[in-house]
Amino acid sequence: MLTILFDGIAYGMLLFVISCGLAVTLGLMNFVNLAHGAFAMLGGYCAYVLVNLYGVPFFASLPVAFMFAAMIGLLAERTLYVHFYNRSHLEQVLFTIGLVFMTSAAVDYFLGSQQRFINLPSYLQGRFDFFGIGIGKYRLLIILVCALILIVLQLILGYTRFGSRLRAAVDDQRVARGLGINVNWVFALTFAVGCGLAGLGGALGAEILSLEPHFPLKFMIYFLIVVSVGGTSSITGPFLASILLGIGDVAGKYYAPRYGGFVIYTIMIVVLVLRPQGLFARGTSK
């Protein structure tokens, strides 16, 4: 029972790290970025290439995956995304889906369409018993890393100059500009960090989700669920939603395997019909 809980939390945490960047672009910047999963995939493949093909240690590959996805994100934001901030949601959908197609085909071209896994060091494999709860070492690592990220994010948003600028830029762009905040760069940096986190999540999650060129489309639904159920007005909303979905999904599959496929979607529909702004939104925004 507790093992199920533990697995659910690990799974939810992973979803959170990948999708929190999406929560920022979608919620704070009001940008429908369906290509978010592509950045997660790029981070994952970056780690795969480093670890499996060049023998870089697993832990060293994680920050590289973060930086790689973040740099690509920054580049894409400055050259392409920036043209779409004030466009309609539909044009954003068209653009980002186009990006997904391109990255999927490009990854297929350069790295092949086979499923890929990152070689884990042996000390991360297997699991141990902790007062009767079976704890997978790798899942424990995921939980630790994700918790660390959550804390850092909260600190940055709440207590740094950058955090207050970002909040100001989001609350009212024009006033923020008037106050001399370089809103463009605040957004660009935020976007890059979001992509970087997705990349890190992709690298961490490769073991559980597995990498393939269709990763962005395959998991886009999950990321969107996290963001829409969690609401987009804070970091805690998507976080709680991820955990809830992780546990709900895992528990649903354990206790009712025949109907496991339905659980996550049904939760989503019910939540959204009852609370269209998301489960953890503060009142109505926008």
Added chain:
Amino acid sequence: MLRRSFLAALAATALAAGATPAAAQETVKIGLIIPLTGPFTTTGKQLEAAAKLYMEQNGTTVAGKKIELIVRDDAGRAENTARIAGELIQNDKVSFLAGFGLTPLAMATAPIATNSKVPMVVMMAGTSIITERSPYIVRTSFTLGQSAVIIADWAAQNKIKKVVTLVTDYAPGHDAEKSFVDQFKSKGGEIVESLRVPIQNPDFAPFLQRVIDAKPDALYVFTPSGVGAILMKQFVERGLDKSGIRLIGPGDITDDDVLPGFGDAAVGVVTAHNYSTDHPSAKNKEYVAAFRKANAGMRPNFASVGGYDGIHLIYEALKKTGGKTDGDALLAAMKGLKWESPRGPISIDPETRDIVQTIYIRRVEKKNGELYNVEFASFPDVKDPVKAAKK
């Protein structure tokens, strides 16, 4: 402006249509319809690579005719397969249809093959019923039942008494479950629990937890090629391997194409299947070497031999008819053909037009630092058990 672009399209197609019939005299065209985009890309790539390899090795002239391969992507969607098959027959005048990565894709094309009397070589899709859908269908891959029944036999012979089955919840999964369960029960085995995993399922943890709680001798698994890796890793992560539960299943789960990425988790898994990259024959060694050389080190898997043998079948049939492309004559030539494939001796059952082949029992082992399915037992001349049971 609509008219203008329309006229341009019209002109372009008229040109394209005009160009084909003249060339059709001396060439025999094979339309290879496979998924090259979408979730089943890997299968399509294996089939394409193998088909091209065969033609490279054996030349493109058969019985005085030049052979031309036309490759088309259907993205795994049945309406595309059917449309492309129709277009290939009508516009490109192909004499053979080949490929078909998934059951519905083959099913959608079957009536077209019947209607136009064009032989249709199924190189991958494995549901038993496919060959019954058209008298022009011949299969060079395998049927799901072949592996599932054989692994059940093997398990029953090897002191495995209690089994939990875990299959992906879709039609082929149901078939794989049924074939195994029926056979295993008839041999005196016990099925403790039958689990079905949703298709969209990135995490197997909860299902494996149920398996641990059920404490069987073995876990029988069937998933689409590729998904198996995640399952296997989690199988080891949760220590199921150490608790004495064996992992068995049809060879789809230890697909040679992805096996190297599984890590040591896969070592010791026992599966039954028609082909292993490691198959110890001279013919296969040569095949694997050529395949890897031509495809940047990619390993040929069970899909590839379906493609390789499919083209071989087409070549042999053409030789027998002396280059005539009459559908009925070609079918007659294909029935009962026997040959040595990289997977071992195979033949086409003259009654069912389905493949008859050896099914091997293999264990995953590490050889020269890479994982392989190492064969250690074999069941020769296995026919499709579903059709055999109907008689």
Added chain:
Amino acid sequence: MSSLDTAKDASNVMTRKRSWHWLEYAFWLAAAASVFLLPSQHALLTQIAIWSLFALSLDLLLGYAGIVSLGHAAYFGFGAYVAALFAINFTGEPVTGLLVAGVAAGLLGLVTSLLVLRGTDLTRLMVTLGIALVMYEIANQMSWLTGGADGLTGMPVNPVLGFFPIYFRQANSYAYVLVVLFVLFVVAKRIVHSPFGYSLRAIKGNPLRASSIGIPNNPRLIAVYTIAAAYAGIAGALLAQTTPVVSLTYIDFQRSADVLLMLIIGGTGYLYGGIIGSALFLVAQKFIGNITPQYWEFWIGFALVVIALFARDRGLFSIVERIAAWRKRGAKP
């Protein structure tokens, strides 16, 4: 801006702007001519016509009522399965099948519309997506009825209305699909230019204002959702009747996403967007796919990005430009 639109729309009704533009006549004549002139492309044209109808149904939702849907395949697939099962169990007459599928999908739309009345674009996107995913799972689970991942086969296709055979008659089957598309297009045109259609656009523009001038928002949205679902169901039934197998891909996420892409490429809110978009998409997919069967997705993606980048400047395609000019003169969304 919305109030201005509404005012213009109202004046359009007065001045009978719903009459046909000469380009429209040209378009449908060209389509009719293709039945005789393009026999080698009938299979592709049939698919284009079916996707057009599907995209048209989404246009009713998105272009006129402002409801974004990422799960429209739910109704398409449902219609297809209903048509196939109806044909297997009762009669293989295609028009009857279409009607049954349309009614069934409409009913499903009616019931599920209650879930999409509230919320933002994102909420609606996700709820519609959720509905489609649940429908997909149901179709997969009920494999005893639907054939699951193996697909549903053995559907009889009798002559249309008893005298016009379409089974393995490529030209007839294309003509049949085209006629259905045309009839439903005319009906859709009537709908969007009726007071009902204008009230939808008023709701799309500003729901609050619409309700304050006495438009019953929710009943109107439910009505258009039901109509759109019925249209999608009929499109699904058409595909089922012209393809020998109904499979899970009829109802999967990819289909919902594709139809949305096609519609956006063609442009929303003037009914031809879906037709143009699906034609462009499928023709590009086919011809690029013939050149590079493995990597056509890259070029399609590239085209999408470019279209999205330049669509606003109206500079890339004269198509876009002319349509824009035409839209300014004609019905403005």
